[in-house]
Amino acid sequence: MFPIHVAVAVIQNLEGKILLTRRQEHTHQGGLWEFPGGKVERREDLAQALRREIREELGIEVITHQPLISITHAYPEKTVRLDVHSILKYAGVPYGMEGQPLEWVSIEALHDYPMPAADRPICNALKLPDTYLITGPDPKAMKPFLRSLEVSLDQDIKLVQLRAPGLSDDEYRSLAAAAYKLCQRYGAKMLANASLGLIDKIDTDGVHLTSLQLTKLSDRPVSSGKWLAASCHNQRELEQAAALGVDFCVLSPVLATASHPQANPLGWDQFSEHLKHVNMPVYALGGLDRKHIPQAKMAGGQGIAAISALWAQG
Ligand SMILES: Nc1nc2c([nH]c(=O)n2[C@H]2C[C@H](O)[C@@H](COP(=O)(O)OP(=O)(O)OP(=O)(O)O)O2)c(=O)[nH]1
């Protein structure tokens, strides 16, 4: 089925709350809460449709916006492609021009509002920050590793993958317990990149799977209340991740890196091409630092993941 192209707006107020409106009862997905927007008309580009829809539905003028995520979702009756943009600047005060109820909702409370099924990845994209720290070299001792983690967390890191492939399960478990406490103290979420046997034995906010682990699982290994992430390098792995119900991915290598000199970098064009077929937030990884965040977002990504650029050296 050819998808219906829809321009969707995420509008945030100064308190960081997001504007939701309720769909009219008689429409498709009627009665559910949504991000405002509507169909792209013939001879319109996405930006024109976004401005027109938001003017018609809310009476405000969109001034600047940037891509957040793009989702293609097949409902039994129709397929939609939602091109979701964050509105960075607008003029006016939003008002329900079509009589639709309107609410400002904190990101943590989004799941209390029944929404169309296609919107789940949008909510995930809103919950996730634009940087994902992958912890640095395997610790030789716990103390300096935790000190580095703390310095990194102090630099506004809110999402951490605890990666230490050289440790035994016992060593990883004790490191994870200490690292998790530290992450909680800094309001950061921590995902464990551990052996499959450890997954349900460690207290964390979620699990990060290697691409090899992805191939070994047929069911989601953690509940939907926890994050499930995966490392991917190509379309096949991205599809495996989607089939397993992974919430977000890391796709690499985008640029050449000193740590993987033999790997063939994707480059931004191929990164962006891969994302056209993916319905979840994807971080770009490989030779990147914070200055690449705008480029990653323009390419359709969530932001950047990194070890060297984000890991503080003790
Ligand atoms: N605006 C919006 N549409 C969504 C969301 N999630 C989702 O599945 N959709 C679907 C529902 C519809 O099938 C389609 C959007 O169409 P729409 O009914 O808003 O279109 P429109 O504003 O142009 O309305 P109309 O003139 O056709 O009545 O996308 C969402 O969060 N926001």
Ligand SMILES: [Mg+2]
């Ligand atoms: Mg609409």
